[in-house]
Amino acid sequence: MTTTRRIFVYWFLLLVAALGVGAGAWWLLQREESRLLVRTEAAEAARRAAAEARATLVGENVELLVGDVRSGLLDTLTNFAEDELAESLDAWESSNPLVRTAFLASSTGSLLRPEVNGADDERHGFVRRFSTLFRTQSPWRRPESAKSRADGDTERASRSNVAGIQSARREVQVLSQNKLYVPAERARGSGAPKVAYADEESRPRAQTGLARSGWWPVTVDGRLHLLGWVWPDGTARVRGVDVELAALLPRLAGALPQEAGAGEGYVLRDEKGRTIHQSGIVPIQNLDTAVARIPIASDLLPGWEVLAFLEPPKTSSSPLSFFWLGALLAAVLVLAIVTSGWLLLRQARRSEADAVQKTSFVANVSHEFKTPLTTIRLYSELLEQGRVADANKQSEYLRIIGRETQRLARLVNNALDFSRLEEGRKKYQRENCDLVEELSRLLDALTPRLAEAGMRLIRKLPESPLMLKTDRDALEQILLNLIENACKYAASGGELEVSVSAYEEGGAEVRVGDRGPGVPAAERERIFEKFHRVDESLTAEKSGTGLGLSIARQLARGLGGELRCEARPGGGAVFVLTLP
């Protein structure tokens, strides 16, 4: 009992330790989780800030590009000589992709060029769109529309910029300053002579007079137009240009990062909310998920904006799942410790019970051995001392010694059989024999023993022989054990009935019934367990190894039959042995 308690204490300590580990793991995980959460939030905030900064940069790049176009086109316009303005504008318009229409207007806003004579849709369209607008709201009519602001707000020189935008800027600068679209290479004419329509006469001339100029984004018929105008001092006409947006838009692609960072996306949208350019990962449908919206300067491209997008962080690396995974692992660990502790405990208790049974077995066996040994010693001493003179008595004593020796031999056989059966080494030698004859012989041999125990033997054996293929010795051992058992515990009943009946399908049944105290229903199976005794008081009265029935059942099963205990009608117990 103390050992069990000790084991229980050990197990309890293990349990406490395991639960402690589990609780510790839980606490650590929770702490780690919150730390991860904080870190993820910080990273997310940093990503947002970076995306916003890049979007701002994109916006600034767009502004720079449009600013370059503006200043380039206005410079070119300013530098055209007044006396050959018409020809210069014609050539400019037909060769510069950025120029949709070049126009001239009076100071009061009436349109002087283009004229509406031919069936030129483009010019018709221009006149229809702008003639009224110029007369009513042209910016050069307002004296306060001050000097060119071109160099002021868009040429933010100190801005750090990337190579992509630099080359895009170079391109639009070259393009917008070109009066005639003659690529530089060609103009230099390495090998190739200069193309005839490159107009040498109209090279930019430095204009000394100051010029008023402006940039006028205006929406007509639901479409944005970028108008640039210059009014050189000392001239009567305002020169202007309607910028070809279709040519400008593709070049704005240079403002977006060529390769957006992982999970980032940028979109340049026009005033109608249409995507003009995009780079990186951009949601197809829902553009409202933008993390930043940077509007483009309204004096350059009103209503345009740059949107930045971030891919939502992947769920697989979320702190929540990390926590639960950790918790699961810790729980498995704790469960494993507790379960194995419990299993060990059970095993220890079972071993302890076994040890107790074995100890009592040894004590019982020793006790069993002691009784016949004492008897043998007593009678052998009497004979040796020669105190018994009567020849009848002498022979009776010798018979007693012989009987006790047999009993000893039986005990030893049982112990040997038990160990053989335990180790599974028991071998059966099956041969044909007559069950009735075997039983009769055995009962004849046992009659004195029964008589001695005060029991009457009732045989109910069939007349005809009953042939079976079985191991004679095993069968004898089983019956011997059953009868010995009856003598030991049911002698008070004074009756032992042995009956045999054959089964129709082959095999037979042997019933050994007594009129003893019987076996309680709850014990009817347990009595076949090794070392089991029905109750302690009985053990006190009657010695025994607790092996007899266990061995009998194992042997019966080894023969392919069964042994069970039933209540006998009219009191007592009956052991039923079935044989195949």
Add this chain to the structure above:
Amino acid sequence: MKTKKYFSRLAMALGCAALFVSAFAKTPAEPVNLRLEFDRPVLPADSMETVIVKVALDGARLPANKKRPPVNLALVIDRSSSMHGDKIVKAREAALEMLSRLAPDDRLAVIAYDTAVETLVPAQLVGDGREIAEVIRSIRPRGMTALFGGVSQGASEVRKALEDVRFSHRVILLSDGQANVGPNSPDELGNLGSALMKEGISVTTIGLGLGYNEDLMTRLAQRSDGNTYFVESSDELPQIFAAELGDVLNVVARRVVVDVEFPEGVRPLRFVGREGRIDGRRAHVRLNQVYGGQEKFALIEVEVSSRRKNARLPLATARVNYEDALNMRPVTREARGEVRFTDDHDAVVKSANQRVQADYALNRAAESRDVAIALMDERKPTAAASELRARAAEMRSVADTYRNKQLLELAAKQEAEAARLEREGMSNESRKLYRAQNAQTANQQSTSSR
């Protein structure tokens, strides 16, 4: 197929030889010959007359011994999800076929667009073409249609070698769907075409199937002086690509600018077919290129004030500036045309240039079909049919006066179309066909898909 090809080549060679000989007889090998023709060189006296002036440019065949000028191509392929299946397979095949016909010193860029634009092959010399072929084979459809972005990117790849005078520059766009990302109206794409034209880049548009926007595709091609094709079945793609490449490989003159000046008493009214610009008594037409063995022309309606009988009038002076694609030198040529006035009606009829009349009629028919499309879009089939019939009646009266059989045929065809329009309405397919044919007529495109 092989023999047919062989014969056509033979015929081409013979024609080339004949042209070559005749060219040699008059002037030394000129890549472009400028001609000025009128529908009637003899006009009735004492009446206000409208004359059709045809300014024609004949591209000479490339001499067989001379290496053709290299081309600078950007192939822009729609890989939106609608291209799934046979379409993309055939498109890849066609692109590979085209690649195989390019020389190592040609330049090629491959751009694919869906929701976004991706430059699969940045502009580079073709070389042995193996890497490019690998990339083309890997094109798979997905996403939406960023057509504007795709063309822009194609143009920007072409632009990398824009300053190299040896190249002919071209973007070839293949699409089967409506542009739905970025600018998407025919106007905007047309303006993009105009802007690219100024840089010397033409965009050829190939519309595949019945789902694309024909207004947008033809406008883009026409404004940039490129070809346009309507391909109903993807099976035709390889042959269309081949035809297109045939044109591009055959460029003999680039940056062609034609100026026509008219004297006092002659007022240019408008261009018919090919677009141009009129400033007072001057008319301008720009072409990005002239192909060898093909005739490109512009038609101008002019009003001539009345003259006395036997008067002679130098009606127009045309001047062309272009860049000889073979020798990379600028060329200027001039042509003059004169009309005579008479009171002899027969002489006027006899003088009529039936070819110019037919060209004019064809382009007028194309114009009327465009008007008919607009009317059909407004659900006015009767008005559309009567528009077509009115043009047919005009043709018939001219045909009767000048005994022009070709015009009679045209008028009959036009009337049949008017009847069909009233009977069946205009299907999506025939609308696409009309648009493509109209653009092809105005552009004098040599190959059409039908």
